[in-house]
Ligand SMILES: Nc1ncnc2c1ncn2[C@@H]1O[C@H](COP(=O)(O)OP(=O)(O)O)[C@@H](O)[C@H]1O
């Protein structure tokens with residue numbers, strides 16, 4: 001093969017340079033994590049450390065990293081380091097770097113030197129074009145280290161010299177007086193530059209070429225995944241941290257300390273007293289709680305699931321197994337997809353205009369359940385259908401060849417095989433409806449901070465009566481509260497200020513935390529169910 | 541059906557040099573041939589097969605169309621009871637299509653339409669009022685790739701009888717004291733033993749069937765088909781996805797089964813057909829049955845030149 005590059009099967013004498021590159025990757029990753037932490041105000045970067053401003057330290061690190069990466073690239077080009085670079089770093093890298101340098105050049109020219117549109121435009125084009133040329137034209141070792149390294153060097157120099165220091169503010173000069181301050185700008189620049197440098201260093205570590213690209217991409221993917229997890233974790237941790245004090249306010253253990261509960265005619269007293277989840281809001285309470293809203297949310301979700309799942313799965317069975325594939329199924333599919341994308345406030349309005357007048361002519365738990373059930377329905381149809389389509393036709397053939405009827409095949413083979421997928425759909429849907437505020441606001445919500453006596457008791461609410469329909473449940477027709485709605489009104493309307501909620505801020509965060517716990521609880525139940533059904537289908 | 545019943549005309553038609561296109565088609569002149577295949581008229585007596593005993597299946601002038609695609613052309617053959625009948629031929633010649641006609645699995649393919657008569661024990665299975673459940677209980681089927689249900693080995697075996705209501709299991713049956721758990725155990729052991737799988741799986745009947753090897757899965761599928769106590773077992777290349785050892789196990793099994801069951805097996809492996817079958821039907825390109833007879837005769841002394849070419853590997 002002409003032009004094919006022979007590379008060593010076993011590379012030797014690269015351990016030292018590899019170690020340097022690996023160290024650069026490590027330092028860059030730490031810098032990246034540090035700047036993310038600063039962005040979320042977990043660490044401050046405006047302080048001084050041993051008399052030196054933190055910003056200058058960051059800048060020095062960036063400077064060093066940039067120089068190191070550039071040095072590695074140049075050393076490789078001059079043959080001091082054994083690598084296998086390609087002739088060029090490639091078009092994608094070139095376009096990316098020219099875009100980055102275009103922005104950098106433009107910003108510096110317009111903001112720092114105050115050039116006009118033509119001036120900064122020209123500078124931006126020159127820097128962008130230069131970056132393109134430097135990336136695309138030379139060998140890969142230069143092309144993928146120089147633009148990244150120089151950017152880090154530049155940013156580092158700006159930080160070290162104090163051009164952008166702790167007190168720096170960039171006023172955008174808009175009517176709304178928007179501005180970027182140092183607390184935001186410095187971490188973002190640092191994170192961005194360290195990401196670029198880490199990529200360049202990772203490529204160097206891999207010795208450029210196919211292996212280098214692999215290592216570079218691997219690093220980016222990894223850092224990306226880690227930051228997503230970090231953000232998620234931060235979000236939950238933030239809520240937990242803020243909500244815990246309010247949640248455990250007044251918690252005490254001991255026999256008979258808790259309230260009495262009657263379940264199926266059997267009364268017992270809880271061995272613990274946990275006011276926030278056992279009380280409502282009342283003047284005489286020591287510690288107020290959100291019990292009515294918790295009960296409301298749980299019953300709401302249960303009702304919506306009981307309503308939507310049989311209907312949705314039934315519809316999915318019909319359109320996948322019985323209906324002719326054609327225009328009709330297409331229309332149904334489009335309609336369900338459209339329904340799923342319909343904004344929740346529209347469902348809420350439908351519930352208000354259609355359900356509320358027909359169900360006792362007042363906002364009620366039942367109206368809320370049905371409205372949320374309608375919202376859940378399309379997702380159940382969509383996911384159940386997908387799950388059933390994924391069941392191999394071989395199973396249906398095998399069953400038919402045994403002389404088993406279609407319905408029995410669906411019941412005993414298709415549905416069990418599709419169950420994990422169906423449950424996944426329900427999990428996703430419950431996550432959405434449990435947090436819905438708008439439909440509840442319109443169809444179900446009663447008082448904003450209900451007392452404990454207004455907790456719905458759906459099980460205890462069933463009564464037998466002598467006239468048709470012989471059972472009734474007034475609890476279902478009562479207006480009640482739900483966690484997202486209560487949270488919403490606590491925040492926006494400042495409701496609760498007037499009642500005796502002592503620390504409204506604490507109360508809000510505790511409510512948010514409870515909502516999170518309830519939703520994650522449903523989620524855990526769903527995951528466990530899915531795991532159970534999946535285990536039955538698999539041989540492991 | 542009525543058009544294609546000119547059986548004795550064929551020879552004269554073959555002798556007279558000029559035959560019209562229509563007649564060529566009727567007498568089975570192959571209109572499509574694959575590379576290396578000679579043109580030749582099919583004679584009806586090549587597919588006449590005399591045997592002692594009763595015919596399990598009597599197929600008369602069977603035509604199958606997939607839309608406009610004429611996949612089987614005027615196939616007539618009688619399949620004797622308690623024997624192994626092999627169907628061989630190049631791929632795409634309609635072997636699977638023919639097999640699926642015998643238990644009406646073609647009904648499940650929307651594009652397929654079937655014309656002609658198929659009789660099982662003297663009763664037409666394409667007549668109105670046929671009970672498909674009963675037909676498929678009597679005529680079991682094993683597919684090309686093993687397709688056990690994602691259930692335990694025991695549930696796979698007992699699935700058919702339970703769904704037919706022959707066995708009662710489950711919570712309510714237990715509660716009412718009607719549970720047939722012992723019968724289930726017996727059935728499972730008997731079916732698995734018949735399928736030569738019992739010794740390998742007797743300690744893991746509650747494990748998921750998908751955890752078995754390919755060869756074991758295929759034998760499980762055979763056991764599952766046997767559990768409904770059929771008379772006939774249709775097998776569509778049951779060993780084509782298996783390794784040589786699993787294949788030879790299936791072959792031995794087919795041989796043993798032929799004492800009690802009528803086995804019709806599709807294969808594209810000619811050695812296999814020669815080893816295990818009593819009679820062989822050769823389908824060739826275009827969906828016609830070219831030769832049918834005693835396996836030894838078909839392989840040693842085929843009457844058709846095309847069949848001889850196919851068997852000796854000149855095409856296909
Ligand atoms: N489900 C189907 N839909 C349309 N055409 C089919 C279908 N199954 C088979 N055919 C056609 O019928 C012919 C015979 O197929 P088949 O019976 O599967 O052949 P074999 O089993 O001998 O390989 C082929 O030309 C094939 O394309």
Ligand SMILES: [Mg+2]
Nearest residue numbers: 635636637776
């Ligand atoms: Mg086939």
